[in-house]
Amino acid sequence: MKTYNKWLTMTVLIAGLLGTASVDTMAQSRLTKVYTVPEREPEFPGGKAALSRYLAATIKVPGSLTRNSYNTGPISARFIVDADGSVRDVRILTKTLDNKTKKSLQGFMASIITSVEQMPRWRPGEVDGRPVPVFYTLPIEVTL
CATH class of the missing domain: 3.30.1150 (Fusion Protein Consisting Of Minor Coat Protein, Glycine Rich Linker, Tola, And A His Tag; Chain: A; Domain 2)
Known part of the structure; x- marks a missing residue:
């Protein structure tokens, strides 16, 4: 169960980081x-x-x-x-x-x-x- 929770936490963390990166990229493209x-x-x-x-x-x-x-x-x-x-x-x-x-x-x-x-x-x-x-x-x- 601990391994599953670690995997789920890492997946959510990575997905959160990827989601944030794409939002930042979009925001930066409008900042000219x-x-x-x-x-x-x-x-x-x-x-x-x-x-x-x-x-x-x-x-x-x-x-x-x-x-x-x-x-x-x-x-x-x-x-x-x-x-x-x-x-x-x-x-x-x-x-x-x-x-x-x-x-x-x-x-x-x-x-x-x-x-x-x-x-x-x-x-x-x-x-x-x-x-x-x-x-x-x-x-x-x-x-x-």
Whole structure:
């Protein structure tokens, strides 16, 4: 019986270690360095003018935003441009908004997130001549 318990304990211990190793490997694969100041910034295909046209065509401004005078202040989308040029982890940055304004802007902010997530691949940022993931902050100007 003691031999069986030792064998069972060793099997559980080894299985636990193997399970932990695979989880660590998965976690480490997502832990990549993301640059804030690369040597060469990421660029939208066609440059800033093409980016402005893309955003104007794809971001939907809700009617409530045009009818009511909401003081949203500056709005920015912050995201990561990966080494392959794809966009991920989109976040919206605004000044602190009251609950009524925040609720009224939810559709607009969702439209911004969708538009940014569906962007074509960017030319990635570079460090030492190699493509790297870079944080990018994109100010969104709303002119009504």
